[in-house]
Amino acid sequence: MQSIPDNSAVSLAASPSMVTVSIRDLHLSYGKLEVIKGVSLDIRRGEVVCIIGPSGSGKSTLIRCINGLTPFQSGSITVGDQQVGDAKLDKIRLRRKVGIVFQQYNLFPHKTALQNVMMAPLKVLKEPRAEVERRARELLAKVRLAGKEDSFPGELSGGQQQRVAIARSLAMRPEIMLFDEVTAALDPETVQEVLLTIRELAEDGMTCVLVTHEMAFAREVADHVYFTDGGKIVEHGPPEEIFGSPQDERTQRFLSRLL
Amino acid sequence: MKSFARSGVLGLVCAFIAAPAYAADVSTGPCGFCVLWDWIPFILNGFALNVVISILAMMLALVLGIGLGLMQISESKLASVPARFVTQLLRNAPWIVILFMIMSLIPYRIEVQGWGNFILSDWIKATFAFSLPVMANVSEILRGAVASVPKGQWESAESLAFSRGQSLRWIILPQCVKQMIPHLMNWFALLVLATPLASIIGVREAVGSAQAAMESAGSSPTLLIPFYFFLMMIFFIFIYPVAIWSRRLERNYAINS
Amino acid sequence: MDAILTLIAPFFRDLYETTGINFNVFYDPYQFKRFLIGAENSILLILAAILLSVIVGVAGAAIQQSRSTWLRWLVGGYIQLFRNTPPMVQLLFFYFGLGAYAPQVDMGGYYQPMVSAFGWAVIALGIFGGAFNVEIFRSGIEAVPKATLEAAESLGFKPWQTFVYFTLPLAFRICLPALTTNLVSLAKTTSLAYVISVPEMANMLNQVWSSTFNIPEMMAVLFCFYVGVVWLLAAFLHWLERRLRLRGYSK
Ligand SMILES: Nc1ncnc2c1ncn2[C@@H]1O[C@H](COP(=O)(O)OP(=O)(O)O)[C@@H](O)[C@H]1O
Ligand SMILES: [Mg+2]
Numbered sequence: 001m002q003s004i005p006d007n008s009a010v011s012l013a014a015s016p017s018m019v020t021v022s023i024r025d026l027h028l029s030y031g032k033l034e035v036i037k038g039v040s041l042d043i044r045r046g047e048v049v050c051i052i053g054p055s056g057s058g059k060s061t062l063i064r065c066i067n068g069l070t071p072f073q074s075g076s077i078t079v080g081d082q083q084v085g086d087a088k089l090d091k092i093r094l095r096r097k098v099g100i101v102f103q104q105y106n107l108f109p110h111k112t113a114l115q116n117v118m119m120a121p122l123k124v125l126k127e128p129r130a131e132v133e134r135r136a137r138e139l140l141a142k143v144r145l146a147g148k149e150d151s152f153p154g155e156l157s158g159g160q161q162q163r164v165a166i167a168r169s170l171a172m173r174p175e176i177m178l179f180d181e182v183t184a185a186l187d188p189e190t191v192q193e194v195l196l197t198i199r200e201l202a203e204d205g206m207t208c209v210l211v212t213h214e215m216a217f218a219r220e221v222a223d224h225v226y227f228t229d230g231g232k233i234v235e236h237g238p239p240e241e242i243f244g245s246p247q248d249e250r251t252q253r254f255l256s257r258l259l
Numbered sequence: 260m261k262s263f264a265r266s267g268v269l270g271l272v273c274a275f276i277a278a279p280a281y282a283a284d285v286s287t288g289p290c291g292f293c294v295l296w297d298w299i300p301f302i303l304n305g306f307a308l309n310v311v312i313s314i315l316a317m318m319l320a321l322v323l324g325i326g327l328g329l330m331q332i333s334e335s336k337l338a339s340v341p342a343r344f345v346t347q348l349l350r351n352a353p354w355i356v357i358l359f360m361i362m363s364l365i366p367y368r369i370e371v372q373g374w375g376n377f378i379l380s381d382w383i384k385a386t387f388a389f390s391l392p393v394m395a396n397v398s399e400i401l402r403g404a405v406a407s408v409p410k411g412q413w414e415s416a417e418s419l420a421f422s423r424g425q426s427l428r429w430i431i432l433p434q435c436v437k438q439m440i441p442h443l444m445n446w447f448a449l450l451v452l453a454t455p456l457a458s459i460i461g462v463r464e465a466v467g468s469a470q471a472a473m474e475s476a477g478s479s480p481t482l483l484i485p486f487y488f489f490l491m492m493i494f495f496i497f498i499y500p501v502a503i504w505s506r507r508l509e510r511n512y513a514i515n516s
Numbered sequence: 517m518d519a520i521l522t523l524i525a526p527f528f529r530d531l532y533e534t535t536g537i538n539f540n541v542f543y544d545p546y547q548f549k550r551f552l553i554g555a556e557n558s559i560l561l562i563l564a565a566i567l568l569s570v571i572v573g574v575a576g577a578a579i580q581q582s583r584s585t586w587l588r589w590l591v592g593g594y595i596q597l598f599r600n601t602p603p604m605v606q607l608l609f610f611y612f613g614l615g616a617y618a619p620q621v622d623m624g625g626y627y628q629p630m631v632s633a634f635g636w637a638v639i640a641l642g643i644f645g646g647a648f649n650v651e652i653f654r655s656g657i658e659a660v661p662k663a664t665l666e667a668a669e670s671l672g673f674k675p676w677q678t679f680v681y682f683t684l685p686l687a688f689r690i691c692l693p694a695l696t697t698n699l700v701s702l703a704k705t706t707s708l709a710y711v712i713s714v715p716e717m718a719n720m721l722n723q724v725w726s727s728t729f730n731i732p733e734m735m736a737v738l739f740c741f742y743v744g745v746v747w748l749l750a751a752f753l754h755w756l757e758r759r760l761r762l763r764g765y766s767k
Contacts, residue, residue, distance in 0.1 A: 067670055095672035106667035109762045110685050120671040123681065154764020165667075172671060351700075351746045353707035355718065356738055363731045452602040459711060466605060480616040487609035491601040498600040 018045045020176060020207060021066060026075035028061060035061050036072070037231040043176070048208045050218040050239070053228035054254060059211040062228070063178045066209070067100045080175070092124065099169030100178040103185050105161040107153040113140060113164045114149035117171045125172070132171075139167040143197050159190025163197055176207040183214060215258055219243050227251045289477070291485035298472040299489070305468030306493050309454040312382060312464065316390040317447050323390065324397025331402045334423065342398070349395035354388075354453045361388035362460050382464075385457040393446050400442045404435035438512050444505035448498050455490075465490055521548050538730040541737060547724050551737070554720030559745065561637055561716055562703045568642025569702055570695075573649025580654050591650060598647035603640075604708050610640040611712040637709035645702035652698060656691030657683060689760050696753040703749050707742060717741050 021043040028036040035058045051059050064070040077084040117136040121127045143163040183191040202221050219239045226236040235248045246252045330342035369377045408431050416426035458467035473482045525543040532538050541551040576591050620627040668678045710718040725734040
């Protein structure tokens, strides 16, 4: 237990310049369709990075690569001390470090909220049940779902399901959390519950990569914003720059259409 | 669909090659396949009876089953409750049990006033017995199909001043036919596959003929695999196209709706 | 069992003496014994055939997920052969055809086949029912949402863990209604074991009516026995369906 790093604000914020994810000249295509055409970016510890851009520009594909869910053809992705493209990659260790939350929640429908959160630590990390259950209850309370432990996913609202999904990822004590348009399938009222949870995580010092269409939220929480189009990063910088005075014409057009 | 059909046929070809090789290897006695060759016309003759029984039983089952199904969906409890009871009872009883009951309960000769005597031979009784479970399932298929028609159809028919019977006849049932056909074909296939049961009560259909043939050929154990395998093949060749066809219809129906 | 007989015997003996309706299996201890043997064998046969058919179904579905084209074709051929030929002929083929070549066991002086008629019935019916189960399980596995399995993968579950903890339980729930239909149908088909002289209900009652000629009564017993057992099995499977239904997703 002791060897697993703590996610508290103190330990992470202490080394803000430390690069934890580094992507270099990434290329990926599905058959003939080129989806990512040379992307490079760095993510530092405790940083909140937002990726924005039109639909189909490869945002989901990019963050799925970081987690090793989608294989890529060339370039490199380094997460901590691991090379994601490595043939002998220890995927279990990578996925302990990197959690991902999907647009469609993808909870396990035959397990209760509590069991959803406990599954991976029990079966993948093989941690003792009592300890796992204690932490799972804490996590559900943290995402404001105390009292819903025994509900099945089908009995929860979209926003509640999404927060269970976040707790489920956090139960692996990841160092980095990836969020892929996690509010896109939600009702406007429940969007705020989920955003609040993510904001609290960011404030705790968790390294977060957010793909989002919630521009106001991105502007508020992001340390760095990337704008993608056609499989490339067109422009990036602090949120004030990207939202305040975008340089590229494509970014301008995208943002003006949203506002 | 294509790959499904192809894989089935290929697997069968493998079985065809493997089975005689196995039989030839371990047996001592007359060559089973050579004996079989002489008896093939005799067995096929018996198979014709399987086909006749199946077709007659299916026609009877359709007529009785549609009647029973209409009774099931009738608004009168006096008709629907007994119809539902008979349907469920016959659906849950094994074929062989129904066959035994019909054999033992229906007399050999029936006298109809003014028409004379009718001799009910065993194969006719078997035909009647086989039609009963199919009838019950036709009844259930009809009920299910009618239940699957959206309520709005009944309501709009009613709003056009159709009576219940007219709505059923002109609006509801025509919508049911398409989805019922694959199920009915499936039951025809199951019916054909059940007809060998008639051999238990002495009807000389394909299986009864094959057993009689093996006996006349000396009942050597080397005959068993070739003869029974041949029986499986004739049924397969007859049924497989029906299965493929009904699957295709079902798929088309699923896509179109 | 004897207690049951003493309980019901007076009624049925009285029924016979007053009306001539002869349910001797319910008052004559000797015939009652036959009824019990028949009931036991029929029920055991149903359970064993169902168990084997489910095992065959899971194994076949697993093979169909494999990459080997040859194996997939073999399973495809097996399914088509057994679905489209008469189960009674399959039973005869196994019992007489293959049974003739099965090894014999020396029982100290006389030889006995290693596989009994009951054993062959279980094998033949299990393989017959399994041919339907393979397709049922396969469509269940294919209907499990890929995104759910991907979520498991992203949490670090190994492929076999994902299969055991998520694919199988979800596929089982998805295909349970179709499985129920097939297993109920298989239970009815086990009555075919009559043709290879397995001492199941039809054979035992046949022995009864051959000696006491109470055919209509025994037919009624046979009919009610199978309808009752099949109904019980269906009720159990429907109960299981309700219990395992994914909560919050019902219509
Ligand atoms: N599994 C796949 N197979 C083929 N094409 C895909 C697949 N996944 C995504 N794509 C294509 O890749 C492109 C980028 O998709 P995605 O990364 O989902 O974009 P975004 O998340 O920015 O909307 C799209 O054109 C999409 O159609
Ligand atoms: Mg996307």
